Amino acid sequence: MPAIKSRRAPTKGDQREQALLDAARALFQEKSIGKVTIDELATAVGIARSGFYFYFESKQALLAALCDQSIGENDEEMAEWLDSDGHDRDALRRGLRRSLDRWRVDGRWLRELFLAPDPGPDVHAVRERFFTKNNMAFCERIRRDVAAGASVAGPPELLARMVLGLRVITFAHYFEFPEAFTEDEMLETLTEATLRMIYGTTTDQR
Numbered sequence: 001m002p003a004i005k006s007r008r009a010p011t012k013g014d015q016r017e018q019a020l021l022d023a024a025r026a027l028f029q030e031k032s033i034g035k036v037t038i039d040e041l042a043t044a045v046g047i048a049r050s051g052f053y054f055y056f057e058s059k060q061a062l063l064a065a066l067c068d069q070s071i072g073e074n075d076e077e078m079a080e081w082l083d084s085d086g087h088d089r090d091a092l093r094r095g096l097r098r099s100l101d102r103w104r105v106d107g108r109w110l111r112e113l114f115l116a117p118d119p120g121p122d123v124h125a126v127r128e129r130f131f132t133k134n135n136m137a138f139c140e141r142i143r144r145d146v147a148a149g150a151s152v153a154g155p156p157e158l159l160a161r162m163v164l165g166l167r168v169i170t171f172a173h174y175f176e177f178p179e180a181f182t183e184d185e186m187l188e189t190l191t192e193a194t195l196r197m198i199y200g201t202t203t204d205q206r
């Protein structure tokens with residue numbers, strides 16, 4: 001007897017909401033977040049401005065949803081390493097490579113989201129949302145290594161935030177200056193630096 005699928009099919013509302021997120025992603029690849037208007041977002045999916053508010057109460061709410069989607073993508077990209085223990089250098093590098101592929105597409109708005117010095121209250125709130133929620137998965141992994149005596153001393157929450165910050169800055173720089181270093185140089189260096197931050201050693205020094 002075939003299994004009964006419990007997950008409902010996407011409704012038209014689900015599809016329209018996702019269409020707005022896809023439209024925002026595309027527009028943010030070309031224009032700064034602050035310059036993209038709700039009218040543009042609504043027009044991009046063929047609805048009136050008032051229709052936008054049926055799905056999102058504000059542009060900040062849309063940004064928060066896009067941020068959550070980005071967190072989910074990051075968790076998928078890094079899942080192999082997040083589920084493992086110890087260095088697992090190869091899994092870490094593969095995860096970083098998958099994240100880099102996403103930055104190649106979305107780097108413009110991701111860089112603005114994370115690194116703009118004065119992003120305004122809406123973007124700043126979403127930035128903190130990303131670091132707080134994304135920090136949880138990295139923090140849990142580091143806690144396991146701390147319990148096993150494998151990680152350096154320090155609060156896992158702070159260490160996880162430092163690891164995420166290093167990755168964001170490195171990818172943002174690579175997006176802006178792709179010719180500065182080769183992809184292999186960047187990924188190898190970021191992988192080794194991440195291992196040193198968490199464990200105090202690289203795989204060659206264990």
